[in-house]
Amino acid sequence: MTKNIHLYHTNSPPAHMVISTTQEKSDDFVVLYASQTGNAEWIAKNILQEAKERGHNGEVYVLNDFEKVSLPDLRTIIFVTSNTGDGDPPDNSSKFWKHLRRNKQKDLFARARFTILGLGDTNYSNFNNTAKKLERKVKELGGTVFYEKGLADDAQGLEAVVDPWISNLWPKLADVCVQHTKPPTTAEPTVTLVADQLKSLSVAAKPDPDLPEALAKYLDLPNFLVDHRSDTEKAAALAATTPRAAKHKQPVESAPVDRYSRKNRRNEIPPEVEKYLDLPNSLVTRNKDAASAAALPTGHRIHVDTTALHAAKELTALPRVPGVVCRLVHVSNAPAPAPSTSVPSFVQAPSPIVYTTIRKARCLTTPDAVKRTLLIELEVPRGEEVLFEPGDAFGVLAPNEEGIVRAVVRRLGMSEKEAGEFVYRVEAEMEGVELPSHLQRAKAVTVLDLLRYGVDLTTPPRKAMLRILAEYTSDAEEKKLLLFLCSKQGTAQFIFLRDQSPTLLDILTTFPTCHPPFQRLLDTLPAHQPRSYSVVNSPLAHPNSLHFAFNVLRYTTAAPFNVQRQGVATPWLDRVAGFPSARGITQTRAKEVELGAKVKVPITIRHNAHAFVLPLDTTKPLILIGPGTGVAPFIGFLQHREHQRRIRMSLGGVTAFPDRDARDGFGDVYLFYGCRERNKDWLFREEMEAFVESGVVKVLEVVASREVATGEEVEGRKKEKYVQDAIRRRGAEVWGLVQGKGGDTKGMARDVHDALTDIVCEHGGQTREEATKMLTGWMERRRYLRDLTAQA
Numbered sequence: 001m002t003k004n005i006h007l008y009h010t011n012s013p014p015a016h017m018v019i020s021t022t023q024e025k026s027d028d029f030v031v032l033y034a035s036q037t038g039n040a041e042w043i044a045k046n047i048l049q050e051a052k053e054r055g056h057n058g059e060v061y062v063l064n065d066f067e068k069v070s071l072p073d074l075r076t077i078i079f080v081t082s083n084t085g086d087g088d089p090p091d092n093s094s095k096f097w098k099h100l101r102r103n104k105q106k107d108l109f110a111r112a113r114f115t116i117l118g119l120g121d122t123n124y125s126n127f128n129n130t131a132k133k134l135e136r137k138v139k140e141l142g143g144t145v146f147y148e149k150g151l152a153d154d155a156q157g158l159e160a161v162v163d164p165w166i167s168n169l170w171p172k173l174a175d176v177c178v179q180h181t182k183p184p185t186t187a188e189p190t191v192t193l194v195a196d197q198l199k200s201l202s203v204a205a206k207p208d209p210d211l212p213e214a215l216a217k218y219l220d221l222p223n224f225l226v227d228h229r230s231d232t233e234k235a236a237a238l239a240a241t242t243p244r245a246a247k248h249k250q251p252v253e254s255a256p257v258d259r260y261s262r263k264n265r266r267n268e269i270p271p272e273v274e275k276y277l278d279l280p281n282s283l284v285t286r287n288k289d290a291a292s293a294a295a296l297p298t299g300h301r302i303h304v305d306t307t308a309l310h311a312a313k314e315l316t317a318l319p320r321v322p323g324v325v326c327r328l329v330h331v332s333n334a335p336a337p338a339p340s341t342s343v344p345s346f347v348q349a350p351s352p353i354v355y356t357t358i359r360k361a362r363c364l365t366t367p368d369a370v371k372r373t374l375l376i377e378l379e380v381p382r383g384e385e386v387l388f389e390p391g392d393a394f395g396v397l398a399p400n401e402e403g404i405v406r407a408v409v410r411r412l413g414m415s416e417k418e419a420g421e422f423v424y425r426v427e428a429e430m431e432g433v434e435l436p437s438h439l440q441r442a443k444a445v446t447v448l449d450l451l452r453y454g455v456d457l458t459t460p461p462r463k464a465m466l467r468i469l470a471e472y473t474s475d476a477e478e479k480k481l482l483l484f485l486c487s488k489q490g491t492a493q494f495i496f497l498r499d500q501s502p503t504l505l506d507i508l509t510t511f512p513t514c515h516p517p518f519q520r521l522l523d524t525l526p527a528h529q530p531r532s533y534s535v536v537n538s539p540l541a542h543p544n545s546l547h548f549a550f551n552v553l554r555y556t557t558a559a560p561f562n563v564q565r566q567g568v569a570t571p572w573l574d575r576v577a578g579f580p581s582a583r584g585i586t587q588t589r590a591k592e593v594e595l596g597a598k599v600k601v602p603i604t605i606r607h608n609a610h611a612f613v614l615p616l617d618t619t620k621p622l623i624l625i626g627p628g629t630g631v632a633p634f635i636g637f638l639q640h641r642e643h644q645r646r647i648r649m650s651l652g653g654v655t656a657f658p659d660r661d662a663r664d665g666f667g668d669v670y671l672f673y674g675c676r677e678r679n680k681d682w683l684f685r686e687e688m689e690a691f692v693e694s695g696v697v698k699v700l701e702v703v704a705s706r707e708v709a710t711g712e713e714v715e716g717r718k719k720e721k722y723v724q725d726a727i728r729r730r731g732a733e734v735w736g737l738v739q740g741k742g743g744d745t746k747g748m749a750r751d752v753h754d755a756l757t758d759i760v761c762e763h764g765g766q767t768r769e770e771a772t773k774m775l776t777g778w779m780e781r782r783r784y785l786r787d788l789t790a791q792a
């Protein structure tokens with residue numbers, strides 16, 4: 001890295017490069033972003049918005065739109081990029097990276113001063129690789145850093161780095177880029193707290209049968225906000241806080257609630273009246289809509305330790321309230337077409353959406369296994385072609401859970417008609433403001449479809465969302481708590497929130513006087529994402545279908561919260577596959593079920609841009625290591641190899657020794673697989689055993705972590721618990737394969753050599769030593785030739 005910089009500075013720069021090294025300020029700047037799931041896009045657009053408020057002129061572009069600017073003329077650049085795959089750049093920057101690879105202009109960024117904000121995750125080994133690579137590349141091409149890069153970590157919460165990085169960006173940006181208007185002299189956003197208001201946050205210790213035992217101990221602590229209400233009380237509170245549409249509601253400071261005012265009258269039947277429903281003369285009869293509404297989920301109240309709030313005199317470092325971006329324009333009252341199984345047209349996918357049918361489902365685990373793993377076979381309709389190879393993945397476009405969608409609608413005070421029938425257009429509130437890319441095609445949508453397919457309802461909210469919600473919260477204590485969560489003083493509690501995985505509905509349930517307009521939520525809710533799965537099958541084996549395996553994501557959050565949570569796509573797939581209990585399958589490991597399903601599964605193919613593919617050279621040995629569902633793509637690899645062997649054998653050139661020929665043509669395969677208990681969750685057991693039987697896999701190592709107690713020994717040797725233990729044991733072979741010393745051809749050559757030695761001993765009456773010398777002499781005189789090129 002240093003070498004490259006040095007190079008540029010020691011060479012005599014051409015005239016225009018001299019200009020770039022002066023400290024002359026640029027007139028404007030650009031933000032260039034690359035984002036796979038929307039975080040970087042959102043942050044990039046917010047940086048631009050705030051920079052404009054601070055008097056800078058600028059523009060924002062996705063990196064693939066780099067041609068909209070002239071790269072060599074850029075003077076000040078702020079890059080914001082995330083990662084995907086294994087430290088790879090997001091898809092919407094692939095064109096830009098290709099351009100950089102082909103670029104011959106060594107001084108492409110010679111005029112530019114730049115900085116980078118990288119969004120990564122330390123759970124991945126290549127942490128923030130893209131940002132680091134980008135910095136190296138831009139420096140190599142002459143760019144100068146004006147502000148040290150920031151590397152945010154999703155595992156810790158992006159805000160921990162992003163917020164201070166952005167705060168410190170402003171003076172640095174002002175050094176290199178002109179502020180055309182004087183920014184309003186805003187002090188750091190601060191809220192001064194009035195001490196005695198805090199008292200009402202304490203909770204009375206009231207026994208609650210629904211309260212998880214682990215939480216009970218917190219009841220007596222004055223500063224721990226615990227929801228101790230029963231379900232009925234929660235439902236009553238929720239019903240009481242579900243007014244009609246809160247659209248266009250202005251921020252409110254504090255509004256006393258008059259329960260008897262016309263405004264606050266409810267259509268819903270309160271839970272306490274439930275028992276009188278349909279009784280003669282009871283005045284209340286069951287209404288279908290009300291009954292279905294009562295069944296909707298109510299959300300979980302989040303828990304916040306308010307000790308730091310009590311201790312604080314003021315709340316500092318609050319994020320600024322994000323600017324208004326989206327506007328919902330009512331297009332028509334005509335009922336939208338009846339809901340279909342198609343994904344609404346505003347949803348953008350990386351490749352055309354194909355509607356597949358579920359042909360078969362199989363449960364790969366036993367009912368008592370820790371995880372439930374399903375294998376689903378999707379059939380691609382006739383006439384549609386899906387080209388894929390082992391290692392590719394595809395995205396499933398599953399909707400958000402309908403119950404949550406409808407509960408959010410109800411909580412926002414919208415009627416079923418408003419949400420499900422009226423058609424809206426999403427447009428930018430102001431000229432010059434760009435809609436988030438996932439909403440740009442929302443020209444004729446219903447609110448229900450936006451909630452089903454447009455926005456993410458399950459990811460814990462960003463600080464900016466809490467900040468916006470605070471603006472629409474009437475109760476002073478609730479508002480203060482929301483502000484606390486996005487302040488410096490509330491940092492620990494904001495991080496603590498992530499352990500509870502709260503959804504939007506949970507937040508709205510926790511803050512009953514918060515009534516944001518729907519379009520304001522659109523400003524900050526992240527995009528709803530297709531969920532990606534690796535293809536399990538080889539197209540050679542099953543050309544018109546896509547098989548994939550997944551764990552059905554249902555879990556309980558960490559103690560003391562113990563809240564049941566579930567994923568989006570896997571429970572949906574589980575439900576639409578309808579497997580297996582409804583079919584009365586009782587085998588320990590469920591068999592395949594032919595479904596011939598009516599339900600369509602919308603998918604979008606994601607070709608593997610990151611080279612996780614089988615090597616073209618089939619003689620290359622493979623070491624495949626895949627615990628749990630991580631083994632799924634390898635099943636496709638092995639199916640592929642199996643079919644390649646069959647093809648090879650059925651072609652000419654395979655003579656009387658097909659097995660030997662197959663061995664010659666294909667490198668050794670070592671498969672290391674880890675599960676918990678072999679008889680419960682050894683996924684693809686039949687397939688793996690068949691691969692060994694047919695010779696596709698030379699060595700199969702299965703290690704079961706729960707069958708071994710830590711430190712347990714067999715014959716003085718520690719029993720293996722994880723795949724790495726087995727890999728270590730086979731270290732010499734693995735090393736041999738990596739060094740190119742292994743492989744069937746070498747094995748075969750050695751076997752032949754040994755056989756020849758045996759013949760020389762037996763029939764020539766020589767000792768082994770003499771036989772070996774003789775063979776070496778034959779080789780030197782080229783009487784004995786070996787073609788071992790396949791070993792490479």
Ligand SMILES: Cc1cc2nc3c(=O)[nH]c(=O)nc-3n(C[C@H](O)[C@H](O)[C@H](O)COP(=O)(O)O)c2cc1C
Pocket residue numbers: 034035036037038039040041081082083084085086087088090119120121122124125126127128129154158
């Ligand atoms: C499939 C996937 C792969 C990822 N790979 C990496 C990685 O290799 N290195 C890293 O630092 N972060 C990785 N991340 C983390 C993302 O960079 C991080 O979550 C970021 O906030 C996403 O921002 P975006 O929404 O703008 O794409 C990965 C995330 C996903 C979902």
